[in-house]
Amino acid sequence: MIRTGSTLRPGGNLGYSLTCPTIQWLLLDVSVRNGVVTVRISRWRLGLTLGALLVAVGLAAPAVTTAAPTAAAQGxxxxxxxxxKQVDSVNPFLSITQAGTELGRLMYEFLTTYDAKDQHPVPALAEKWETSQDKLTWTYTIRSGVRWSDGQPLTAKDVAFTFNLMLTNDVARTANGNFVANFDSVSAPDDRTVVIRTKTPQATMLALDVPIVPEHVWSKVTDIAGYTNDTTPVVGNGxxxxxxxxxxxxxxxxxxxxxxxxxxxxxxxxxxxxxxxxxxxxxxxxxxxxxxxxxxxxxxxxxxxxxxxxxxxAKGRRFNELLFNPGAATSTGVPIGDGNPALRDVKVRQALAKAFNLKDIVSKVAGGYAEPGGGLIPPVFVSYHWQPDASQARSFDPAAANRELDAAGYPRGAGGIRQGPDGKPLTLRLLGHNGTAFDEQTAPYIKQWLSDVGVDVTVQLVSDSQVNEITSGGKYDLAFSGWGANPDPDYILSLHTCSQRPNADGKGGTTDSFLCDPQYDALYTQQLAEFDQAKRAELVKQAQQRFYDLAVGVVLDYDNSLEAYRxxxxxxxxxxxxxxxxxxxxxxxxxxxxxxxxxxxxxxxxGNAGPVIGIAAGAVVVLAVLAFLFARRRRATSAERE
Structure with missing residues (x-):
């Protein structure tokens, strides 16, 4: 029996010439699209063909039934x-990649969300809120009548459960721990009221990007780290x-x-x-x-x-960066990974940053659909964006990079490759994402620019999951990274705080650069507590400047988000x-x-509506040819993709 809608991997048009006249006469169309084989068969021709076949083999005519229409067939x-891009997880407490968090937004609602027009906070699960005069107590009113997708009512207790899980479980803070780090307590005095008390005033209380999960599901989860959250249908509220x-x-x-x-x-x-x-x-x-x-x-x-x-x-809300491993360590300061010790010296990092031509990246890699990088907040967020002025900027200056590397104790040796104090050549590994156009196209430029200043570079392009694993363990020298910024700057800034480094088991935290700097942390803390918009923006810009000066990463560009649709x-x-x-x-x-x-x-x-045909022995002779062609194509495309 052959069923329309049979699943194959991978997709693509079949691309075979069906030369058998009988098969050509039967088929209206055969294609593979999105991994699904679509077979459109003329029913009346099929009936004639089957009748002829069955007469030929002396069999009674089989019954022909029609499958139940799919959603698409019904309109x-x-x-x-x-x-x-690979999805790291659909567990909302673990996912930190663009693809993963984008899916999470579809599944789970937040207390508030961002207005589509100007991105100011607007109601979501919370229909209104109020705060105490000292800004330490926030009371949210949860809208009535909201239900989980399994029909159970959503209440304030689900909200309190979500935040308290993050407060009591290190792993549950992996993705969005910065939002609750300053929380003192969370309670739900009734089904429509959530009360959050913070230790100090917190300016992000209307921008808590935390997916609210159902208590009746997640209270049964004993291992957050091992919970995949992919048993479908997944109970959500989005x-x-x-x-x-x-x-x-x-x-x-x-x-x-x-x-x-x-x-x-x-x-x-x-x-x-x-x-x-x-x-x-x-x-x-x-x-x-x-x-x-x-x-x-x-x-x-x-x-x-x-x-x-x-x-x-679209205006770019993302940035691409190149990370320097400044000496990866856990949240308690225990060194991890195998980064090149030369990069622990801020003078070396600053010198190398002068070897990069950001204008070339914009013109030659981004095709002009980008702006040169600077601070951590893209220019689309005008209030918080920082760009170094002429006196602060590290312009493309290979001569200066050479001088500063000499002064830092890394003279050129045999073949022009610099040597460290230990006499070993200065060789760095450059880690990137295989299949990502920016990484693949920018890597040769980075390699050449660093070679021009006497640094040998080995490029390693691997899968997204491998990049995450390697960088989380601090087992890199240079690494491509990139983030999409939120309208509120807190999350992006939090990625570089001491507290976001992993624990001793390598879990928790969302550090991007392994930066741990008291001055940066102080600026981060100050902006979090500042409710005056202008004053907060100034603190956010000072934090970006500190990141820039420490050169643990170089923001290469702010690329446009180029999209297209049918x-x-x-x-x-x-x-x-x-x-x-x-x-x-x-x-x-x-x-x-x-x-x-x-x-x-x-x-x-x-899906694809069409006949599901029960075929007796004689009919198999004809349709087996189709099965052979399908199988042949499957093997071919699998081999091509490998």
Whole structure:
């Protein structure tokens, strides 16, 4: 028996010429899209063919039945989104990557969220709030009538449970621990009231980016670190419900019909996994996906004349950086990893930073769709962005880099490679993400620029998960990294505080650079307690300058978030901020939630309606040929991808 909608890995059109006249006569269409084989068969021709076959072999005609229609066949609509980055986890307490946190936003609501237009805090689960005069006690009123996707009511007790879990469990603080580090207590005196008391005033109390989870599910979890949270359907309270999760294979959501804001305008949201943006771009052109972001400049430019494609050159809210390992250590100061000891010297790091030509990265790597880097907060967030002035900036100056490396005790030796005080060549490992265009294209420039100042570099491009594992263990010298900033600057700044380094077991914390500097920590603490917007912005800028001066990382550029979508399938995507912002936002669900199918657009993605045919012995002779072709293609594409 052959069933329409049989699953194969990977996807792509079959690409075979079916020369058998009988098969050609039977088939209307055969394709593989998103890992699903779609077989469209002419029913009346099939009936004639089967009849002839059965007569030939002396068999009675078999029954022909039609499978139950899928959501797509019934008129349901699926938004298919290309995903080229690995998801680290769908456990909201562990996920720190862009892809993982983006999925979390779809599954779980926060107390407040960011307005899509200007990104100021607006109500979400909390419909209103008030604070005491001393700013130490915050009382939130949870909106009534909200339910979890399994039908159970959501109450203030779920909110208190979530925050108290983070307060009492080190691992539960992995992703968003900075938001609760200053909490003194959290309570729910009744089903609609949450009271949070802080140790000192905390300016982020309306920007607590913490997914609220159901107590009746998570109270049974005994091992947060080992809990994958992928037993579907996952109980959530967001606009979408996770219904299928196979790591690096397929991710599917259904619209939450009971979402408190109202159900999304389509039925299913599928994330289709691609190894790189080139493959995803081709899929968009072919109509195999509807929305894509993180395009490289070449891919983006290639879509300018593509039929039915709309481009969105969104303002960059991300930055790309190059990290120097300054001497990785745990939160208690115990050294870990195997970073090159030369990088513990701030003078060496500052000298190396002068070897990088950021303007070349913008023009040659980003194709002009970026701005040169500076501080940790991208320029789209005008109030908090810091850029060094002429007296502070480390401009591209190889001559100065050479002089400073000489002065730091690293003279050139044989072959022009510098040597350290121990007489060993100064050789550094450069770690990056395989399949990420920025890392792959920038790595040769970094290698050449450092070679020009006498430093040997070995490039290591590995998977996203390997990069996370290696950097978390401090087993690198140089590493590409990057983050998407929130409208509130606290989270990005917190990544460089002493408390965000891992514990002795290598768990907890979300340190980006292993920086531990008392002056930086003091500035971070001060900005967190400052409610005057202008004064807080000044402290945030001072913290960025301190990070810049210590040179534990170099912000290379702020890249535009280049996106594209099929205008023949979907329209009315809300961007954030508006105008000029992104559709696929790490710090909001507005783009996905607002999407509206184009009137009259063909349904797609949820499955393929068609006949499920019971075939007696004689019919197998014909349809086995199709099975052979399918199997042959599967082996071929698997080998190609390996």
């Amino acid at each position: 349901g609509t699926v938004l298919r989104v290309a995903l080229t 606009p979408f419900v996770l219904t299928e999760y196979r790591a690096n294979e397929s991710i599917r959501f259904k619209a939450n019909k009971d979402y408190w804001r109202g159900a999304p305008h389509y039925d299913e949201l599928d994330f289709v996994i691609y190894k790189n943006a080139d493959a995803a771009t081709q899929a968009l052109i072919k109509g195999e996906v509807d929305l894509i972001n993180r395009l490289g400049p070449g891919q983006y430019d290639s879509l300018k004349n593509a039929a039915n494609v709309t481009l969105n050159p 205008k023949d399938r979907f329209a009315d995507f809300q961007v954030q901020p508006d105008p000029g912002g992104v559709i696929m936002a790490q710090n909001g669900y507005w783009g996905y939630y607002s999407a509206r199918p184009v009137a009259g657009a063909a349904s797609s993605g949820g």
